[in-house]
Amino acid sequence: MKRLDSALLGGAQTTVVGATLVGEQAAVFAAGDSRAYLVPSDGRVKLLAERSSKSRLGSGEAHPVVDRVPLQRRDVLVLLSDGAWGPLGLPGIERAVRGAPARHFSEVPQAILDAASRRGCADDMTAVALRLIQ
């Protein structure tokens, strides 16, 4: 992340939120105001890497935060830019993700963006959804 911060230094800046999945554990990293949420198969939705700094990559001041979270099957990890999470908030994200099981999992990002759009599409919006299956 520091390397990426340096590589983009002097140009336009960007936020980042990402996750790597190794086994049944996810490492979630974030810099800027993009966010990661864990929607467990049972339980309440949780914001991850919430201590991330507001500094974006390319500012030379980004301090990415890494959270390691155990994942269970059917837990859903969603990565959202501020255009997507801003209008929804925690309840809206949870509704959009939990309402998707009737459809294919590939429709979860679309469901989130549709829900956010209904509340006004004032920014670009991106959603990525991951889950373990076996």
Next chain:
Amino acid sequence: MSTRYESRQVSPPQPGPTGIQHSGSGPPRRDKGRGFFNALTAAANGMNGTSNATQGEGFKVWIYTPEEGVCQVSFEAAREYRVLSRDDLPTEDLADVIRVVAYPDTPTEVGAAGMLQQSSAAHVVIRDARKREAIQPIEKRTVIKGGRPLPAALSPRIVTHMLRQLGQSEHAMRVECYGQTRPQEGRQVTQNQDGHVIGRAPFSWAAVFDGAGNAQTVARRAASLLETWLAEALSGRSCATKPSFAG
């Protein structure tokens, strides 16, 4: 994997100073098939009072880790009031192997199929829970009890690190990952300042970027750089040997 057998002799575990025999790791593995067969036989006897079935309890398997091998040597040293040092330990007791002792079922009555002193344990392998893989022993030994070889008993040695690989593919998790991006109302798709990337091998990862100001391409550039560096790190072409997100 090459399989090499050596013909050597080992003794079964001896009683410790308290007279309690050191009993290997966990409960003995018993022959469930034989137990089921015995139950059927008993049921049949109850019905007609006769049976041609061979009597026996089936084989038993004990597993000894290197630690238990050392414990056994220390028990023997304590029994003889000897001071045990590391030099007293046989090198093979410190090896990274587990020892399996399979006590076979050796029926003493002839059954319909003429099964007298026939072993029910012919070979020992360790398999994963789904029975898709099998680890072969690196050597087989004869078990000596009371100065005589135990009929058809087996004591194969299996390298421990192979156990760690057993069933790894079984535990590999499959990941489902999808993403979508949408430009702000009134903007063209090419003016979208967000970007995302999804990597699928050798492990799954994904990232979302949100460029600022006129940076409609910065998200894509960051995603491209991250993907390239991860690929380099994983292939060993970069100074980093493993991807690190800790900064």
